[in-house]
Amino acid sequence: MAWWLVLWLVLPALTFAVVLRLIPGAESSPRRSAARERHRARVAGALDRVATRVRHGRHGGPPAPDPFDALHVQVRLGIVADHLRRLEEDRHAWARAERIIASQLAYDALLAEACRLAGVEVLPRAKGDPWERMREEVELASRGWTW
Structure with missing residues (x-):
């Protein structure tokens, strides 16, 4: 009998919550957007670690070189370089130097x-x-790396 009461109280609340999530709302606050981006970055990092573990397996020898590792690093280099360019252009960014x-x-x-x-x-x-950064970039570019 008590579980019927719980069902009749919880089921409408869950239904209402699902319907509210489906309705588009206004822009979320910058704090919430930053928290969402941090969460996405944590999930992406965890998925990268799991994918690396799955790709390389758990055998004792050194893993074979994976071309997708190089592609992943190239993509990440491009993302960080674009982020750095945007920061250098934005004169009003908070804690810009740090x-x-x-x-x-x-x-x-x-x-x-x-x-x-x-x-x-x-x-x-x-x-x-x-100078070391520039030397590494030139060496990588001479080997065909782009980002």
Whole structure:
């Protein structure tokens, strides 16, 4: 008898919630949009890790080189480079310098990964060294990499 009461109270609430989600609303707040983007990035990272585990398997030897790894790094390099360009153009961005530095460090990490995949030696330099970044970009471009 009690579960009938719960069913009659919960079922209309769930139906109403589903109908509300189907109705398009106004633009969400910037805070909610940023939270949604962070969530999507976390899910994408988790899916990347699972895909890598599935692709390479759990056998003891080193995994065979995967051409899709190079493609993935190229796409990520393009995304980070575009993000960095937008930040440099936006004069009114909040905490612009910190965001540019963080984006450059992410770009440098992706460049190091691309160099590892392409067989380019990464010299031990200070983080954010523009000369090392330029050398790596030129080496990758000479090997046919684009982003």
